[in-house]
Amino acid sequence: MSSEAHGDHGGHGDQVEAHGSFRGYLTGFLLSVVLTAIPFWLVMNNVLDNKQATALVIMAFAVVQIVVHMVFFLHMNGRSEGGWTMLALIFTIILVVIALTGSLWVMYHLNTNMMPGHDMSQMP
């Protein structure tokens, strides 16, 4: 996928940073439009009728779209800067996963011993 996006730069040598190609940007844009439109459609029209399933599906779409942006817009690949950008990215992803899952896991029972609240849905 990335070799296609960088096809125009074969002659430049490795000193020049790759800025992608017209086709690469257009592919990324069209993919992003589709990957954005589907989650919005799923939620706005309540297509799946199952909230948990919908949440999982739109999360999956977000992950795919982030990868699309990384590849087509940010030109991520294992070779740029001798692989150091990829290494920094992997390190950051590990930290992000620890921070997010750790916080959610640890704080999951945050409200367990609290006084019960009002149920606003019963209000007129």
Next chain:
Amino acid sequence: MTTADISVREDAETVFYLKDEHDHPEGSSTALGFWIYLMSDCLIFAVLFAIYGVLGANYAAGPSPKDLFDLPLVALNTTMLLLSSITYGFAMLTMEKGRVAATQAWLAVTGLFGLAFLSIELYEFHHLIEIGATPQRSAFLSAFFTLVGTHGLHVTFGTIWLVTLMVQVAKHGLIAANRRRLMCLSMFWHFLDVVWIGVFTFVYLTGMLR
């Protein structure tokens, strides 16, 4: 150090470091350095997302996402940011070809889409505050305004940076330094789009599912 380097110095005393800095061409490591800055920015957003994830359901008997969020408006907002991303891409492509006027034009279009995004967001914030959904209303709203506001602040600074670079390009043309600066802003701008994917999915769409 390779074996060849060592063999040259065999006659002298053992050398553990090079006294003379080897050659680093101007800006040769800017892309990597800027990337690492973006990764640190990514950690800021990760922390804000974690806060929103933990506190996002604490409404303090106040309004919930369903009462506040307007998905068509968010979709419009997302479109603006996505369009600004591809027009910045076109600016980079014309920059590659050395066409100053076309690059400036694409940068201007990108800036306008950025301003459109900010205007919509400010309109949304203004509306929320007007109906009493202020950051101090509940933990959910504090986390919401901090996360979305930080992203908006990044877009604001990105737009200021964009205008600055347009002035620089107008003054000096597409010299190597300006190309490097435009490349950094390109990474910054696309990165903000990546963060926005997380925002509209995690905050707005899953918020409406609650």
